[in-house]
Amino acid sequence: MSQTTTNTATAQLQLNAGTIHHSLSDVVKTEDWSDFEFTPIRESTVSRAMTRRYFQDMDKFAVSDVVIIGAGSSGLSAAYVIAKNRPDLKIAIIESNVAPGGGAWLGGQLFSAMIMRKPAHLFLNDLGIQYEDEGDYVVVKHAALFTSTVLSKVLEFPNVKLFNATAVEDLVTRPAGPNGEVSAAGVVTNWTLVAMAHDLQSCMDPNVIELSGYKDDGTRDESKKHGVILSTTGHDGPFGAFTAKRIVTIDSKKNLGGMKGLDMNRAEAAVVKESGAYDGVNSVYFAGMESATLHGLNRMGPTFGAMAVSGIKAAEEILKHFAE
Numbered sequence: 001m002s003q004t005t006t007n008t009a010t011a012q013l014q015l016n017a018g019t020i021h022h023s024l025s026d027v028v029k030t031e032d033w034s035d036f037e038f039t040p041i042r043e044s045t046v047s048r049a050m051t052r053r054y055f056q057d058m059d060k061f062a063v064s065d066v067v068i069i070g071a072g073s074s075g076l077s078a079a080y081v082i083a084k085n086r087p088d089l090k091i092a093i094i095e096s097n098v099a100p101g102g103g104a105w106l107g108g109q110l111f112s113a114m115i116m117r118k119p120a121h122l123f124l125n126d127l128g129i130q131y132e133d134e135g136d137y138v139v140v141k142h143a144a145l146f147t148s149t150v151l152s153k154v155l156e157f158p159n160v161k162l163f164n165a166t167a168v169e170d171l172v173t174r175p176a177g178p179n180g181e182v183s184a185a186g187v188v189t190n191w192t193l194v195a196m197a198h199d200l201q202s203c204m205d206p207n208v209i210e211l212s213g214y215k216d217d218g219t220r221d222e223s224k225k226h227g228v229i230l231s232t233t234g235h236d237g238p239f240g241a242f243t244a245k246r247i248v249t250i251d252s253k254k255n256l257g258g259m260k261g262l263d264m265n266r267a268e269a270a271v272v273k274e275s276g277a278y279d280g281v282n283s284v285y286f287a288g289m290e291s292a293t294l295h296g297l298n299r300m301g302p303t304f305g306a307m308a309v310s311g312i313k314a315a316e317e318i319l320k321h322f323a324e
């Protein structure tokens, strides 16, 4: 670069600097940031600030009203509707990945746009997410816009706690009738890295979140509403369809349907219709692609209306349960 060009660039920068405003403009005294400092802190203060809150949350949510397994598009949609309508319910979301959002950071394959068929756009309106209206369907310019928006709104609710990097390994169950009926009474959790290392170690015992509405002896407290589990762990895969696969070993009357081939038109409405309470095990609800694996429905591929709407439908059933 010639000297003249360098001088011009510097002049341009100085000219612009006068008009640059950002959140730190008032605290940066010198133009080259050479006097910049953070407020001092002890390393132990940082440790305590994190761990105290985490363990307080573990303590608070050890008994929860709603446990949502999986923070993908269907689970987050359901969490939003439940938390918005019932700020009094304790809602724990357990996500095995470090990053919540499931498959909805992209549209289909590695393409960024997210397609939702109407009337799922009404949910986008509720969330304040912009889209292009293509008539029968709408397009959000990046799936990450949907995921980050619904995620941020869900996390803002004071009654919601997301435990990410935590896997549900099993269900807590209780007898619920004379003929072998079973109720889910909680979830068995472990940090995902521990759950993945079970083959390397002798048993690493897990942790538990109990559902509300049980007495100390494990029987139902009939004077209270009991808590519920909503499973939204996606379709069959390394971690996916966890509860569907577990539940067919608990409910001898049910075989795992297995996800069928892609049929966009059939799949979306079918997933919505089959989502909600699972009759075979009390207190368990399903939404999203896990419903397809459980009930043997087609997959829909890269169109996300059914994920949002099945989450809303399951949320509505759960809200009715707590309202009755």
Ligand code: AHZ
Pocket (backbone or CB within 6 Å): 069, 070, 071, 072, 073, 074, 075, 094, 095, 096, 097, 100, 101, 102, 103, 104, 166, 167, 168, 169, 232, 233, 234, 235, 239, 240, 241, 242, 287, 288, 289, 290, 299, 300, 301, 302, 303, 304, 307
């Ligand atoms: O990490 C998983 C993901 O974030 C999480 N998860 C799975 N097993 C878990 C476990 N404990 C805790 N045991 C677990 N978390 O569940 C989340 C599932 O999100 P997803 O995006 O895979 O599922 P979804 O049903 O919400 O959305 C599916 C989106 C798809 S797949 C598909 C197709 O293949 O045709 N089409 C659509 C729209």
